Each structure stands twice: as C-alpha cells, then as structure tokens.
Amino acid sequence: MSIDRSTIETDLVAADLARPDDAIALVILAHGAGSNRDAVILRTMSDVLLARGVAVARIDLPYRQDRPKGPPSPSKAARDRDGIRAAINALAPLVDGPLIIGGHSYGGRQASMVVAEGTDGVDGLLLTSYPLHPPGKPERARTEHLPDIMIPTLIVHGRSDAFGTSAEFTDAVELFGGPVRLLEIDRADHSLKPDRSGVGDLTADAVVDWLLPTIADRPPNQTV
Incomplete structure (x- = not known):
C-alpha cells in the first residue's frame, strides 16, 4: 500500500497529512497541552490507522x-x-469518506467542544485521554458540553489516568447525546504508554470495528 505524505501550512493550519491509496476515512488529531503534532501518541495512532487504510492528519493547534x-x-x-x-x-476535501476529529487530552477536549458547538461535516470523535477533570479535582468536571455531542464517540482511557477514574468515565459516558464506546487500557496513565500498552492497535481496531460502522449506520440527519 502506497502512502502519500504532505505538509499543509495555511492560516491557522499546520498539518502533516498521510493518505493511503483508497483511504476509507480521514482522522484529524490534535496534540495535548505542552506537546505538538510530533507527539509519540499521535505518531503511534497515525501508524496503526494508516495500516488499516485510514488517512490521518496530525495538526499543531x-x-x-x-x-x-x-x-x-x-x-x-x-x-x-x-x-x-x-x-x-x-x-x-482531500479525502473521501467519513471525517473523524479528535486528539489527545487538551486537543481532544477542544475537538469535542468544536463538535458540541455545531461544526458541519464531522462524523465521529476519537478522544484519547480526555481530561475529565484536573488531577485531584473531580469537582471541576469538564462535562458541560457532552450532552450536545450527537455523533459517535470513541474514548480511549488509561485505567491509571489521574484526569479521571474508570468509574467517573463510566458516569460521563451517560451524558453524551450520541453513541459512545469507552475503551480502557490496562496499566496505562494519561500518556497511555503507547510504546508498551498496545493502545495503538486496540484503538485502531475499535475505530475500524466500532466507530466507522456506527457512523455508517447513523441516518444522515443525525450528524452535525
């Protein structure tokens, strides 16, 4: 499988785009606070998704x-x-098929808010290590906008993540307006430890086996 790689830089956009032949979807991923589009977690996600025929754009906010x-x-x-x-x-416009946006921690949170605010043309969300609340401050939950998210959402959560416990995420999933799958990663913290947790392959499998089919099953008037 050949992959076309390009860098796109315009006003407010700095992206590395990788497109396999006959890509089945496009995923746009934003980085966490303090990081950039070369973050290990984003590169890991890009590699495994590309291997499954999904185009990926890693962006700098x-x-x-x-x-x-x-x-x-x-x-x-x-x-x-x-x-x-x-x-x-x-x-x-560069890739045919469903559009999924998301990212790691801060980047994913901002992507989820974009969806909640009503951006057209987004079919799914991929959130890795969503920062449900600041560490040690569960009373400051970042959940106000979740009921406004109507599109399918895949949340990837490390069981040792200080930004939210498994029980807190189980409760938060119920707030979403659309279908949600919570994928929990054993022995992984907020970083998701992509070098040894297996999070890349587990996430890519969930994208192909759950997120994309769920998007395909949604009536067109249920996307934002």
Whole structure:
C-alpha cells in the first residue's frame, strides 16, 4: 500500500497529512497541552490507522504554531478551536469518506467542544485521554458540553489516568447525546504508554470495528 505524505501550512493550519491509496476515512488529531503534532501518541495512532487504510492528519493547534514550547492559554482556547475548524475546511476535501476529529487530552477536549458547538461535516470523535477533570479535582468536571455531542464517540482511557477514574468515565459516558464506546487500557496513565500498552492497535481496531460502522449506520440527519 502506497502512502502519500504532505505538509499543509495555511492560516491557522499546520498539518502533516498521510493518505493511503483508497483511504476509507480521514482522522484529524490534535496534540495535548505542552506537546505538538510530533507527539509519540499521535505518531503511534497515525501508524496503526494508516495500516488499516485510514488517512490521518496530525495538526499543531494555533497556540503551538505561535510558540514552540509552553502550555495553552485558557483565554485563547476559542482560537485553538478555530484552528481545528480551519483544519477541517482545509483537509476534509482531500479525502473521501467519513471525517473523524479528535486528539489527545487538551486537543481532544477542544475537538469535542468544536463538535458540541455545531461544526458541519464531522462524523465521529476519537478522544484519547480526555481530561475529565484536573488531577485531584473531580469537582471541576469538564462535562458541560457532552450532552450536545450527537455523533459517535470513541474514548480511549488509561485505567491509571489521574484526569479521571474508570468509574467517573463510566458516569460521563451517560451524558453524551450520541453513541459512545469507552475503551480502557490496562496499566496505562494519561500518556497511555503507547510504546508498551498496545493502545495503538486496540484503538485502531475499535475505530475500524466500532466507530466507522456506527457512523455508517447513523441516518444522515443525525450528524452535525
């Protein structure tokens, strides 16, 4: 299988796109706070999805485009969501098939908010290590927008993640407006330990075996 690789840089968009021949879908992945599109978890996800015929774009959020290091600013999170929307507009026309967006931790949270706010053309969400609340602060749950997410969502959670327990995620899944699958990874923390936990293959299998079929089964008027 040949793979076309390209880098796309426009206003608010910095992406590495890899497209297999006859790609069956496109996944756009954003990085966690303090990281960038070269993060090990994003590269791992890209490799395993590509092997299954799924095109993947790893993107730098606008705050990371502005500076090479440091965390995002809460006051500028809306601009990071604008960056995800810009990536959707730039990349979705390049690959036929369903569009899935998401990412790791902060990147996934912003992608989920983009969906909740009503972006057209997104068919599914892939959230790895969603930061359900800050470590040690379960009272600050980041769940207000979850009922507005109507599209199929795959959540990948390490059982040792300090940003949310398995029980808390089980409860949070019930808040979503659309179908959700929670994939839990044994012996994995917030990083998901992609070098030894098997999270890559487990996630790619869930995308192909559950997320894409669930998207295909949804009536067109149930996507956002």
